[in-house]
Amino acid sequence: MKTRKISLYCEHYERQYVDVTTVNETQTEGVIDEEQLRLAATQSRVLYSHNIGDFCQLHTEFIAREESHAGIALLSLLLFCR
Numbered sequence: 001m002k003t004r005k006i007s008l009y010c011e012h013y014e015r016q017y018v019d020v021t022t023v024n025e026t027q028t029e030g031v032i033d034e035e036q037l038r039l040a041a042t043q044s045r046v047l048y049s050h051n052i053g054d055f056c057q058l059h060t061e062f063i064a065r066e067e068s069h070a071g072i073a074l075l076s077l078l079l080f081c082r
Contacts, residue, residue, distance in 0.1 A: 037069055046071035
């Protein structure tokens with residue numbers, strides 16, 4: 001059910017002319033978070049996740065190492081349950 005709601009969310013943004021891709025499309029499901037963020041950075045993409053704790057930590061680690069990324073959009077999973 002969660003995957004379908006995320007898919008609908010992405011479809012909404014595609015209709016708004018936002019370039020969106022998913023781990024299913026890129027065949028990177030199961031890849032560790034840090035590598036997902038690096039992949040997004042190499043493609044100049046903002047990474048979207050509901051994994052707030054891990055990606056806040058990764059952002060802090062990137063800054064400490066003076067690495068950059070295009071951004072991280074974090075959304076509470078509660079929004080999918082409305």
